[in-house]
Amino acid sequence: KQEVTQIPAALSVPEGENLVLNCSFTDSAIYNLQWFRQDPGKGLTSLLLIQSSQREQTSGRLNASLDKSSGRSTLYIAASQPGDSATYLCAVNTPLVFGKGTRLSVIA
């Protein structure tokens, strides 16, 4: 059974700092991995999708990497801003199996 773990559960950083969020999964036989952002009480916004054959994807200040063999993914956020404050969720496959998320606070 696939299990997804995200560390840390919560993170608070000053504005402008670069940061890394971690995601690990137990079964390396995945089709893809997706990173989402969730604002309080809202739905999920897709940030990046990495296919199983890819190693990384970039969008603006975001960069996600995937290492299938070790069952890990990281989401790198450069030059963090207060507007980045949200919960970040990673999920693998279809149907998606989610981690519990990392709650990020960026302090101005």
Next chain:
Amino acid sequence: ETGVTQSPTHLIKTRGQQVTLRCSSQSGHNTVSWYQQALGQGPQFIFQYYREEENGRGNFPPRFSGLQFPNYSSELNVNALELDDSALYLCASSLGSYNSPLHFGNGTRLTVT
């Protein structure tokens, strides 16, 4: 391009009642998935519909049922509501492939008292 829309946004029901949640998929998408997200948890897969047929189901009891219509919109029905059914219910649509990204709606917040 119209995104995924869900209705209602909030709902309060009493234990034992029945509820129907609705979802309109993004234009051009033929697959709809439903997820339940309890407070502080990641979303849990309920089931998926592809071209009006159930195409996968998570670990949820039969009192959770669904439909997909010819226009690819979908309903989630929950019978005999329990207190633990209180959660955010999320609908996501995609263009029917394992490698297509899912696009989520803003969810329906269900409270069971």
